[in-house]
Amino acid sequence: MGDWQTDPTFAMCRALVDGAELASFAGGPFDVRAVMAAMRPETKSGFLLGQVPWERFPQGGDVRDAVHLLHSEGSRRGGTGVVGGMCANDMRAAAVLAVPFLIRIAADTGHPCRANALAVASCPARARHLGIASRDELLLHRADFQDGDLHDGYDDYGVEVTGYPAGWSVAAARAAITADTALLHPLLGDPDPSIRIYAAYTLATASDPDRTVRSSFRARLGAEQHPLVSAALVLATAEATRAHPHAPAIAWMRELWRDRTQAPEVRLAAAIGWLCLTDEPVPDDMRTAVDDLATDEHAHTMDDLPWMANAGGSHESGLQRCVRTMLHPDQPDPEDQDNLWASLPPALAPSPPAPPT
Template sequence: MSQRAAALGVLSGPARARHFGVASRDELLLHRTDPRRHTYDGYDGYDGYDGYGIEVTGYPAGWSVAAARAAITAEAPSLLPLLNDSDPTIRIDAAYALATAADPDHTVRTGLATRFATEHDAIVRAALLLASAETTRAHAHPPTVRWLRERWQNWSETPEVRLAAAIGWLCLTDEPAPQDLHQTINAFATDERAHAMDALPWMNAAAGSGEPGLRRCIRCMLHPEEPEPSDDPWASPL
């Protein structure tokens, strides 16, 4: 990985506190409340600081999240051109970072959609869809929800794109998953593809207990009644 890709990973990591292993419809792609809006209760410390906990410095960890997102928002004009970088890893990581920026004027959303229209790499296209879904979760935009549905219903799209669009759409609506979405996932979510899609930072972060991120998302979103797999080699099979 290039130094630029590594830098993007460092930049976007603190903006997503407590997201590792998270794969449910309610929490994947979720930007929690800005902790700077919370107040000091005079007894237990800061009241309701997003449940992020306390850093070793004694400050609410949510403050670091807010600072990271503020920095990414300020640097968005510099990050947007990286969506056109020749290195697909840079394009993926730029989309991942930009998804946490504040986007009241839809500049980030437009940049992601513009790049998607010309992008040919299947994994990068999937990243652009997940980034669009994440920024839409923070800044509601019904046309993007409809667009994501069109993507997973479109048979001309690659399996990676259709799967990413399905995951993104599930996170943006509380509608029951329709039968054609189940069919799309059943057709394309092979073990090989699930491991390949861990190249997407969202899926890599969602992975856990030896379960690839895509598989974990599917289980948590569509089959929440299923138990979490154990990666303990001494665990009882019963």
Template structure:
């Protein structure tokens, strides 16, 4: 499949990753019957299959290439990576697997596109709906291979949605990193009945770790961006104003509220962010995958969000445009 091809002829067929993912049998996923999946229909598919096989069999992270899926997504090749999502979820759900945390961190990579370095109110938590079969691009454009990026994103979100029953228990995992990654993945699921957001709220009521609480707040905001819910938006506002909450959670709520409304940022919010967004907290919040994705070597994700959302008139630092420019 190449750029400029008549994509309508591929819709619903063996090269439409949305249709392929939907057709994977539950027994194929649970039994890791990798040979039943047509990896060869998509660029680098055989390499993804091998990486999943090695990861499933418990080899060392060096051999398994735990970051293979996210690396492909960073290189703007998601179609084959999407096929790995159901298997990565099952590895993550296996409490005995030695590399479950790494597998879970990979799950949501194909479900997001055009988000690295994107920190504006309009785009940070933006998710378009599952790509309809009559909309070939859905605003995402094409991957470097010419494959419709929107198809890959929609297929990945559908795969995650199909396995929310496996992911939601991970919100209660003893490992904070697992809880954060589970929230990040579940935030991309379709959630019209707000069951996923209910799971976030339930965990938030019990969560003590301030960074995990921040993850749950951002995940709630991202899910709400996809499925708008006025009471949730109002709750975000209450959270950033609540002085009894952890500062990190208040900052996450401020970012979430800004992404869910077109209202001008009130002076009260600006004061809260200015007071709480210290360098120390900005570094701590780099553990949040939302922040890690939008930051850079010279600017944390939180700092970039604050600059882009509250001071959009300020230009990017010169090193964002010129990698050879001298650093301050």
């Protein structure tokens, strides 16, 4: 990551630590939103990586090399692993610059790693999503932040581990995806189900004020035969609706989970989507239906959906965690079992050490 005191890629972050106003950097060379907006179409389509200022952002050189390796040699481990790993480590600024190139690799039907490229393309566009399974945050998708949305210099996303404003990275990534919706929409009908799932997952982060993206999900759902892909389209519709509320879509989601002719995966996705779109109490018939449908088999199957995979923990699947968190909040969190003493009665718990004499 470089030495904090000497690495020039941390110039803005160091200045912010020293008290500089974030707004003074808006639109400048360290604003990844501005860099993304200035990236020319021929740079993206021609993979002219030398025209992208990777060096301005933490570990930008590593991302550039990973994209080059992925594009030229089809190396999954050295390409998508770097981008996905940086996002998992809460470092998105440089990873954002890879998004247009990852989308183009995914659109290349002859590329051996297109599914892996698409799987990580939207990682920079989601700030807090790993381990999140609550109604409030599972599908939380804020609109792109602009300068006027900053509070005390930062937005609600806070900062990345480097000190870089996370909201800037997320906004830039979503803008990049929005700019490439024409490349992503055809992937909703790709022969590979995993491509269709990740196309929905990526498009769900696009800005969609005219509901074009959400309409494409509904249109594709009418032709989709794969239950898990259909479930992905339902969750993508819910995420897009969370960003751009639409009462008819919420009502449709409620009817969908009640429809016994639908596949269990679709009904479960619709129930979770509806819960994330409303603060209404959980209906009794929903609680009964979800408890019946959320079997171990379906939980395992739905872990192939990125929303569910990211929501899971070490002791329960994503579906199980969503069901527990949203429908049974009084149940104990299995993750707490990692702390042996937390589950013991007070009389059996170890006594605190005696104070020094």
